[in-house]
Amino acid sequence: MSDVLALMDEWGPERVVCVSDTRTGMRGVLVIDNTARGMGKGGMRMSPSVTVAEVARLARVMTYKWAGVDLFFGGAKAGIMADPGSPDREAVLRAFVRALSQEIPRRYVAGLDMGLSERDAAIVQDELDDRGAAVGTPHALGGMPYDELGVTGYGVAEAADAAASHAGTSLRGARVAVQGFGAVGHAAARRLDELGATVVAVSTVHGALHDPDGLDVGRLLALRAEAGDAVVKEYGGRLLETGAELLVPADILVPAALQDVIDEDVAADVQAKIVVEGANLPTGRAAQRVLAERGVTVVPDFVANAGGVVAAGFAMDARYSAFRPDPGAVFAAVSAKMRENTERVLDAARAQGTTTHRAAVALAQERVRAAMELKGRLRR
Numbered sequence: 001m002s003d004v005l006a007l008m009d010e011w012g013p014e015r016v017v018c019v020s021d022t023r024t025g026m027r028g029v030l031v032i033d034n035t036a037r038g039m040g041k042g043g044m045r046m047s048p049s050v051t052v053a054e055v056a057r058l059a060r061v062m063t064y065k066w067a068g069v070d071l072f073f074g075g076a077k078a079g080i081m082a083d084p085g086s087p088d089r090e091a092v093l094r095a096f097v098r099a100l101s102q103e104i105p106r107r108y109v110a111g112l113d114m115g116l117s118e119r120d121a122a123i124v125q126d127e128l129d130d131r132g133a134a135v136g137t138p139h140a141l142g143g144m145p146y147d148e149l150g151v152t153g154y155g156v157a158e159a160a161d162a163a164a165s166h167a168g169t170s171l172r173g174a175r176v177a178v179q180g181f182g183a184v185g186h187a188a189a190r191r192l193d194e195l196g197a198t199v200v201a202v203s204t205v206h207g208a209l210h211d212p213d214g215l216d217v218g219r220l221l222a223l224r225a226e227a228g229d230a231v232v233k234e235y236g237g238r239l240l241e242t243g244a245e246l247l248v249p250a251d252i253l254v255p256a257a258l259q260d261v262i263d264e265d266v267a268a269d270v271q272a273k274i275v276v277e278g279a280n281l282p283t284g285r286a287a288q289r290v291l292a293e294r295g296v297t298v299v300p301d302f303v304a305n306a307g308g309v310v311a312a313g314f315a316m317d318a319r320y321s322a323f324r325p326d327p328g329a330v331f332a333a334v335s336a337k338m339r340e341n342t343e344r345v346l347d348a349a350r351a352q353g354t355t356t357h358r359a360a361v362a363l364a365q366e367r368v369r370a371a372m373e374l375k376g377r378l379r380r
Contacts, residue, residue, distance in 0.1 A: 028050070247266070
């Protein structure tokens with residue numbers, strides 16, 4: 001219990017709900033961080049290594065994401081300690097959702113995160129007999145296919161373009177390295193290519209590809225559709241170890257895979273002048289300081305990868321609607337929000353003489369604090 005209490009500060013979390021089920025072996029946690037600006041909304045993940053601290057950390061990121069893009073929901077996250085490849089995954093998921101029936105969908109609406117698919121969102125809705133219980137359902141059930149559309153990666157590329165312009169350069173012709181070629185990474189690479197950037201490196205769990213003259217993004221996308229993460233093997237050429245892509249000569253680096261991949265040592269050797277965080281929490285605090293001292297511009301995760309949050313806002317509105325969200329409207333909103341927020345945070349960091357992470361957090365906290373004050377939630 002003391003460990004859970006240690007997670008709490010003036011912002012939250014408001015609720016930490018740990019649940020288990022003996023029959024299925026389900027163990028999981030829901031963390032609702034802060035609801036001053038609206039009900040809790042965030043992804044639900046399934047992994048054998050899920051921890052309460054991890055979920056709480058990600059719930060806080062969601063608080064900042066919603067406030068950062070100025071949309072009115074609160075931060076939350078859920079985690080199930082289970083193998084997503086297990087034949088019992090559906091039973092475990094249903095048990096988790098049943099155990100949280102007092103929270104979903106009144107206080108929390110589930111989205112998709114690591115280890116879960118669109119069908120799992122449908123399972124959540126079915127178990128609670130409520131279309132409002134989850135977003136991210138299959139297209140056949142009125143959902144918006146986030147991964148297929150690539151809204152998060154699209155937003156990452158838009159943020160990169162805004163950051164390049166802010167630095168007085170152009171994305172057109174800029175060399176970009178992308179770590180991760182999954183849902184976010186491949187969509188970011190696609191949009192970066194459309195905007196005229198030269199993608200010089202990509203990676204998956206199988207290794208990294210690097211071509212200083214630029215990779216054929218169209219071919220990579222086609223191969224990914226057939227081979228998944230093995231795309232880097234199918235593409236041909238010399239395969240480097242995963243992680244090498246972080247250090248290749250590039251103007252822009254997009255870490256779009258896992259958290260905590262850029263530590264102090266990596267930060268000291270990164271050659272890019274702009275880092276756009278496509279993944280959640282890819283850069284440690286010490287590494288953030290190193291990058292700032294070296295003059296590397298960083299677009300923080302909850303600014304750069306908030307395109308999915310903007311899309312989720314549309315999906316939240318459409319939960320009980322007979323109509324699907326319009327993808328065109330979603331992409332337009334993502335572009336506008338990503339560019340506006342990137343410029344705002346970079347301007348604030350420059351004016352305050354602080355890191356972009358601190359400037360972004362300060363902006364989000366300012367908005368959350370204003371809501372808490374209006375609702376009488378602050379200690380007097």
